[in-house]
Amino acid sequence: MTEQAPIWDLIIIGGGASGMSAAVSYQKMHMDRMNSYGQVLVLEKNDRVGKKVLATGNGRCNLSNKDMALTHFHSHETAWAESVLRLVDSESVLTFLGEIGIPVASEGNKIFPMSKSASSVVDAFRFAMKECNVSLETDAEVESIEKTEDIFSVYTKNGNAFFSNHIIVACGGACAPSLGTTGDGYKWLNKFGHKVFAPKPSIVQVVTDNSVTKTLSGLKLDCDLSLNSKDMLLAHQYGEVLFTDYGLSGPAVFQVSGVVSRYNRKNGLSIPMTISLKLFNDEELRLIRVEIGRRISAWGERTLDQLLIGILPGKIASMLLKSALARPLSILIATLSNEDIEKIVKTLKAWKFEVIGTKSLEFAQTTIGGADVSEFSYETMESNLVPGLFACGEVLDVDGDCGGYNLTWAFASGILAGRSVALHAEDEHAE
Numbered sequence: 077m078t079e080q081a082p083i084w085d086l087i088i089i090g091g092g093a094s095g096m097s098a099a100v101s102y103q104k105m106h107m108d109r110m111n112s113y114g115q116v117l118v119l120e121k122n123d124r125v126g127k128k129v130l131a132t133g134n135g136r137c138n139l140s141n142k143d144m145a146l147t148h149f150h151s152h153e154t155a156w157a158e159s160v161l162r163l164v165d166s167e168s169v170l171t172f173l174g175e176i177g178i179p180v181a182s183e184g185n186k187i188f189p190m191s192k193s194a195s196s197v198v199d200a201f202r203f204a205m206k207e208c209n210v211s212l213e214t215d216a217e218v219e220s221i222e223k224t225e226d227i228f229s230v231y232t233k234n235g236n237a238f239f240s241n242h243i244i245v246a247c248g249g250a251c252a253p254s255l256g257t258t259g260d261g262y263k264w265l266n267k268f269g270h271k272v273f274a275p276k277p278s279i280v281q282v283v284t285d286n287s288v289t290k291t292l293s294g295l296k297l298d299c300d301l302s303l304n305s306k307d308m309l310l311a312h313q314y315g316e317v318l319f320t321d322y323g324l325s326g327p328a329v330f331q332v333s334g335v336v337s338r339y340n341r342k343n344g345l346s347i348p349m350t351i352s353l354k355l356f357n358d359e360e361l362r363l364i365r366v367e368i369g370r371r372i373s374a375w376g377e378r379t380l381d382q383l384l385i386g387i388l389p390g391k392i393a394s395m396l397l398k399s400a401l402a403r404p405l406s407i408l409i410a411t412l413s414n415e416d417i418e419k420i421v422k423t424l425k426a427w428k429f430e431v432i433g434t435k436s437l438e439f440a441q442t443t444i445g446g447a448d449v450s451e452f453s454y455e456t457m458e459s460n461l462v463p464g465l466f467a468c469g470e471v472l473d474v475d476g477d478c479g480g481y482n483l484t485w486a487f488a489s490g491i492l493a494g495r496s497v498a499l500h501a502e503d504e505h506a507e
């Protein structure tokens with residue numbers, strides 16, 4: 077260590093949703109308790125902070141949800157995550173965001189910034205950090221962290237070294253690496269003795285048998301989606317499904333993708349899984365059955381490809397009939413039997429796609445797995461193994477459903493980590 081090198085009160089690694097929240101929350105608490113700002117430095121690998129935040133909610137930043145049932149959060153230690161979210165609940169998160177200039181508005185249950193603009197969220201954080209004297213180094217990719225006695229040394233790839241009394245690891249998970257998150261925190265935490273659960277993708281496209289989906293690629297449907305293993309229902313979601321070259325995508329598929337991922341092993345799924353699409357409700361299916369019967373009498377000389385005209389878009393109707401009957405679309409409607417009608421209605425009720433797995437972390441919106449939270453205090457986010465080391469956000473083994481839950485986790489855990497370090501520093505100061 078050179079003599080001139082400053083020792084920061086706090087270095088935060090990662091200027092994303094959780095790191096920026098931690099920085100502002102630390103300074104606010106420091107000001108409240110000690111009537112001055114502390115010395116805090118954010119090290120960010122990208123050339124600017126909040127690159128992933130900019131991509132959230134299709135650029136609109138779905139930052140929270142009115143339905144904050146704790147069942148929307150997942151972890152090997154769900155109770156631990158719940159305890160953090162009780163200490164800093166979604167209301168406190170929204171108050172914090174409001175105070176830095178991010179008022180919110182809702183669309184259904186989803187909560188967005190009033191501006192509906194993710195870039196205004198990043199701007200609000202940038203201005204807040206500047207106003208409360210947070211120092212920032214961009215293009216600073218941290219390579220390693222060491223602790224000697226009570227001081228942490230942080231080394232960046234471009235050869236710089238930084239020193240601090242406290243560290244918050246806020247470098248995100250391992251999904252969407254093009255936005256800066258390449259799972260770097262796992263190796264540092266692991267080196268400090270922390271257990272890390274292997275990262276897996278969630279909120280991601282599902283790969284299925286594509287013999288049907290490939291032909292329908294680009295087409296969408298609103299339907300009731302069920303994820304099953306044999307007769308067991310694993311997950312259920314109503315919403316939009318998009319057919320793709322490799323399988324299925326869209327909001328309803330994203331929502332169940334975490335369940336597929338959790339059963340995914342190196343050599344494939346540990347249990348067989350099927351996605352069933354129910355295209356109509358029971359009353360509509362009853363009417364469709366009657367209508368098909370009527371069409372068989374009235375349209376006997378037409379070909380099968382015309383049977384579902386006006387009921388489903390043409391291409392989808394053709395592929396569904398192929399799946400249901402496995403017969404050429406050129407046969408006459410008059411040749412259909414009662415058994416065939418039942419097969420068609422059964423397929424409209426449960427159009428089945430064999431699940432193979434999910435797309436990779438590269439395509440995912442959040443990471444399942446990460447640092448074992450049971451080795452951190454839920455009251456402070458401090459490591460139980462290394463005093464002075466804190467972590468927050470997606471680097472920890474907590475992931476949320478699609479709908480604003482991951483940003484809520486990032487903000488809440490960042491707020492808690494930042495304010496805990498300020499209180500920690502105050503205690504040390506008093507000693």
Ligand SMILES: Cc1cc2nc3c(=O)[nH]c(=O)nc-3n(C[C@H](O)[C@H](O)[C@H](O)COP(=O)(O)OP(=O)(O)OC[C@H]3O[C@@H](n4cnc5c(N)ncnc54)[C@H](O)[C@@H]3O)c2cc1C
Nearest residue numbers: 090092093094121132133218247248256469470480482483
């Ligand atoms: C396309 C997309 C859309 C999404 N939409 C939503 C949504 O609408 N609502 C929602 O709730 N969630 C959404 N998410 C998830 C949400 O963005 C993340 O869960 C959240 O940003 C995690 O916050 P974080 O602070 O842990 O990590 P991040 O926000 O990813 O920040 C981590 C930061 O650390 C930096 N970093 C990484 N390694 C290093 C290193 N070695 N040195 C220095 N810096 C480093 C990264 O560059 C990054 O800036 C979306 C994700 C994606 C990919």
